[in-house]
Amino acid sequence: MGYLEPLPFFARPKGAARQMARVQLQAQLKWPGAGIRLQSALKVSKETSVFRGYRGEDPVVVKKFWDLSARRGFVGGTVQAFRRFERLGAHPDFSVNRCFASSGHLGLVVVSFEAGTPVDKLLKQTAANRPQILRQCCAWQSWAGQGEIIRSALPSNLIEAEIRTILGASARHPDAALLAELGNELLRLLPLLDGQPAARAPGHPDFAPRNLILRPDGGVTAVDIHRSGTFFQSRQAAIFLVSKDFQSECAEGSLLFGLDQSEMLQFLAQSSVPEDEINTVLVFFIGLTLLRMYSTKPRRGRPMKMRRRRIRAYLNDLRRGVGIRA
Incomplete structure (x- = not known):
C-alpha cells in the first residue's frame, strides 16, 4: 500500500x-x-x-x-x-x-444568511420606532437567556489584564491620553467591585445591535453566534447600549455615563440586569466597553468628537458619583 x-x-x-x-x-x-x-x-x-x-x-x-x-x-x-x-x-x-x-x-x-434589517441600521432611520425596537431586543435576550442564572465574582485578574492590554496597544491612538485616563479610572474602580457577585446567564456572546436582525415578519433573529456558555448580564447590556450609541455623530438628549439617558432607562426597565448591579457592575462595564470600542475604532471628524464627548461625560459622572436610578 x-x-x-x-x-x-x-x-x-x-x-x-x-x-x-x-x-x-x-x-x-x-x-x-x-x-x-x-x-x-x-x-x-x-x-x-x-x-x-x-x-x-x-x-x-x-x-x-x-x-x-x-x-x-x-x-x-x-x-x-x-x-x-x-x-x-x-x-x-x-x-x-x-x-x-x-x-x-x-x-x-x-x-x-438571514433576511431582514440589522438593528444597528434600523436605528439610524429617522422614522424608526426606537422604543419598540428596544423592547424587541430585550425580549429576544430574555428568550435566549432561559436557564439557570449563576452569580459569581468578577474575574478581576482577567479584567485587569484586558484593560492593560488595551492601553498597551493604544499608545499610538490619536486620543491615547484620554484612553489612559479612562483605563486608569477603571483600574481604580475594579478593586471596589471585589466580592460583589454578578449575574451570569446564557445568551449571545456579543449582544450588539449589529448582531440582531429584524425579520420581514416582525420577529428578531440573532447572528454571529460563536460561543456557548454563560455571560455577565451587565456586560451584555453595556455592549448593547454602547454599541447602539457609539455610531451616532450627535446626541439629541441628555447623556448619562456617556450614553443616551432616556433610552438607557427604557432598556434597563425591560432588561434582565439585576437591580443591585446597575450602579456598580453595569457602570463599570459601560466604561470598559467605551474603552475597548474607542481604542479599536478611531475615526476622524464628528464621530470621533462625539465619542470623545461620551468618554468625558462618563468620567465626569463616575467621579461625581452619579446614579443611573434614584
Whole structure:
C-alpha cells in the first residue's frame, strides 16, 4: 500500500479575493455535494474572514477561522451554541440563524444568511420606532437567556489584564491620553467591585445591535453566534447600549455615563440586569466597553468628537458619583 502524506497547511492568503478562493476550494473538497458557491467577502481579518454565498439554493454565510491553534475551539464553541438554541425549541418571534455544516479541522462554519434589517441600521432611520425596537431586543435576550442564572465574582485578574492590554496597544491612538485616563479610572474602580457577585446567564456572546436582525415578519433573529456558555448580564447590556450609541455623530438628549439617558432607562426597565448591579457592575462595564470600542475604532471628524464627548461625560459622572436610578 502506498503512503499518503497529510495535506500541508498553507499560510493565510493576502487579500479578500485570494482568501475567498481558498475557502471556496476547501468547502468544495470538504462538502462536494453541498453546492457551496461564495460570492463576496463580508469581512477579512487576520483571525476570521466571513463570506456570503449559496449552499444550493439557500443563501449562506461561511466563516473561516485562520488560527491553527484555536480554530477547533472556535468551531466547537459555535456548534455547541447552536445546539443549545436548538434545545430551546422553535419560537414564532425569536430565533438564531441555522448551522448547516462545520469543520474544526479546516476552521469552517456554514450558517444561514438571514433576511431582514440589522438593528444597528434600523436605528439610524429617522422614522424608526426606537422604543419598540428596544423592547424587541430585550425580549429576544430574555428568550435566549432561559436557564439557570449563576452569580459569581468578577474575574478581576482577567479584567485587569484586558484593560492593560488595551492601553498597551493604544499608545499610538490619536486620543491615547484620554484612553489612559479612562483605563486608569477603571483600574481604580475594579478593586471596589471585589466580592460583589454578578449575574451570569446564557445568551449571545456579543449582544450588539449589529448582531440582531429584524425579520420581514416582525420577529428578531440573532447572528454571529460563536460561543456557548454563560455571560455577565451587565456586560451584555453595556455592549448593547454602547454599541447602539457609539455610531451616532450627535446626541439629541441628555447623556448619562456617556450614553443616551432616556433610552438607557427604557432598556434597563425591560432588561434582565439585576437591580443591585446597575450602579456598580453595569457602570463599570459601560466604561470598559467605551474603552475597548474607542481604542479599536478611531475615526476622524464628528464621530470621533462625539465619542470623545461620551468618554468625558462618563468620567465626569463616575467621579461625581452619579446614579443611573434614584
